[in-house]
Amino acid sequence: MIRPMLLAGALLAAPAPALAQRQAPPTPAPVDHVVAKLRDAALTDTLAYDIVEGLTTEVGQRLAGTEAEARARTWAVARLRALGFRNVHVEPYQMPVWVRGEETAEVIAPFPQRLKLVALGNSGATPAAGITAEVAIFRSYGDLANAPDGSLAGKIAYVGNAMQPTQDGSSYGANGVGRFVGPALAARKGALAVVIRSIGTDAHRNPHTGGTNWPAGQQPIPAAALSVSDAKLLERIADRGGPIRLHLTLTPHFTGQGESGNVVAEVPGRDPKAGIVLIGGHLDSWDLGTGAIDDGAGVAITTAAAKRLLDGPRPRRTIRVVWFGAEEPGGFGGREYARVHGRERHATAQESDFGADRVWRFEVNLPDAASSVTDRLQSALAPLGIGKGPGVGGDGTDVGPTIALGVGSVDLNQDGTRYFDTHHTPDDTLDRIDPAQLAQNVAAWTTMLAIVANAPEEIGPVAPRK
Template sequence: MASPACAAGGDARSSDALSIITDLTTDVGQRLGGTEREAAARDWAVARLKELGFANVRSEPFPITGWVRGEEKAAITAPVPQKLAVTALGYSGATPPQGVNGELVYFPTLDALKLAPDGSLRGKIAFVDHAMKAAQDGGGYGPFGEARRQGPTIAAAKGASALLIRSIGTDHTRSPHTGVTRIPPQGEPLPSGAVSSPDADLIARLAAKDKPLTASVTLTPRFTGQVMSGNVIAELPGRDPKLAPILVACHLDSWDLGQGAIDDASGCGIITAAALEASKSGQLARTIRVLWAGTEEMGGFGGQAYAKAHGAEPHAVVMESDTGADRVFRFLFRMAPQDKPLAERIGAELAKMGIYTGDGAPEGGEDVGYIAEKQKLAVIDLNQDMIRYFDWHHTPDDTLDKIDPAQLQQNVDAWAAVLKILGSYTGTINPAG
């Protein structure tokens, strides 16, 4: 049987990335932040990074609020009984063991929920819909995702006994998408779940009938108190210790429903293989520091812990890979005006691979965003094609078979080209402001 590495043409660069993704998803599997599986992933990561020849490999623990999934069940009870495919949102509160029942009140958007009078949802279950569409830059996730992030706190303020949302995704399967919601500043977290897209369509059709619509929801996740997570850090030391390092990041944790292949084993595979590739023909002038962050999914805690622990150390520029394994289509940068020629050199190299320089601001990401903000660092984004990404993101279908080896290799090539230019550059890379 052909191994995935053979499918990629046996290329050393791609096989480093693919073997990281394959082994992490196979030998560790799901690795929810703060759980024993995430700790196992850290042990695995430390061993693998040492084996690959990285120096200063270490695990840096930090505490988080733990949470684990329980029973999850939901159904329409009237006008016709129908089961719903549901999953709890991360940091959702719990219903009683027997669940809650009540009128299901349909809101086409989060804005419509915001307009509901206070107390008007007492004893009722709120449902928030949205109309996110697939896009190459994944641009809908920020705004439409607010139904998940803010919805529970708003529905709780209106008196709801539970909240259901349409999964924040773009597929048409019955795999619901989890994802974190905010722990409310006061009061108990509301039991909150996402239903699959076809189930949300059903709810929308039933709600349009003007007949009594009721549902039952049972979600019994648990908060597990303060538990330990951690970052894994490793370096390819540069020749000149006076040059500030390049920080490249992914996140090691995943949601608990699938294998965390596209989110974000692929990011760890890409940045790590690219760092090795960039320094393959000789030690670079500048150190590349690799950060495999812990507990990104539950709220960017690894990135926050990194900024706290390393906020006084110099950094030259930050980059993050956390949007799957499909091809890079665009290069975005935020660099000081005097460093524009360096950015243009990178852009010229990437153009050879069909990657264009965009004129928007890079987002950086949760794992590098806190240190970038603290130190006003230069940020580079290699934006990946996200047309397929939100079909599988945070679902049971985030599995190894979704990785396309050819597109994965294109990522490694693009990242390696950028790291080679930055790593060989002996001038100062200035804060971007």
């Protein structure tokens, strides 16, 4: 360790060229005092918590296309109008509606015992009496992919994973393929049905639901997620050798076409030519919990932030808040929004759909002409503990179709370390929300909106993220 006085002497004795080579740190962009005041006031926000508390208490679960989601839209319109938002309305559309039925599983041999599982969204059904078949064990999606075609005829496929918590949620993409397309792959290889280890990071006996996808023309087979605990149990039974026989009953079904819709509200801007700042989250939820972190928190955060701009001087750009419908079964609301509004000029589009824990990073996709916007964001978000990430912004199921049209984005990345402990489970309830972290989200979104919606720079089209 160099003592301070010796270090000072060494610097004074250094030749001038050596001193000239030392670079001073870049001067951060100044933070507008109005932005700073809005940001700091938002740290005490209670509106976001009030919204998510009301939504989960007065409506509860909101399965897409059902009467519950319709009640949620009615609730949302009333709440947004009461808050003073302009142009509040519903934009309805039709979608196929899937509902849950009976869900049971039981190991018949070699060690009889019941298992906890739930059907995956869009799952096919067993006969009412269920099916009994031998289980083919695959510890990963890769193992399933390497199985020969036809090798699963007459069997139930089990697909495992080893998902671990990550701050950025990257483990979801790495392991989620087992749910997204694993059942369809098992079906192509001849499986009667498929059960997967839940895509989750918990050690509870609460299984995680979520949608699965079937290629056009493929008949869905029964597909379910075992709780993480019971998936590990099934693997331990397999380690003992010998065949495993499972009795599985799943009776979900499609009820036909039903109505969903996007709830739209606005903070009117001064300059119609400057483009719209699109924000929001999704109103629908899975039906196991009450949709607090997925995504009651997201609509609450973005709405509370927009309300702070609504109550102040009119921003340059219109801020459009959308509570998207039918995200969970396949992103219907986002595609419908882009179909209806894709020809309007949007400056940026961004959503909140990763729970309610603190924002720790932001990433952008803005044109070079608006690079100074990024500098101002970096300075204004730093006091909230938010740094700029190395990636390119532009993420989200609901805003993705709009972003794909060449619209810029500012992603506010939340800490996902504990998100997948309760994601898509019965534990997705208000209890999982920390009010202080929720308020930090509102402060981050308020800061972003105050800068982007009022930026004097033109925010034009960008190259979509690859």
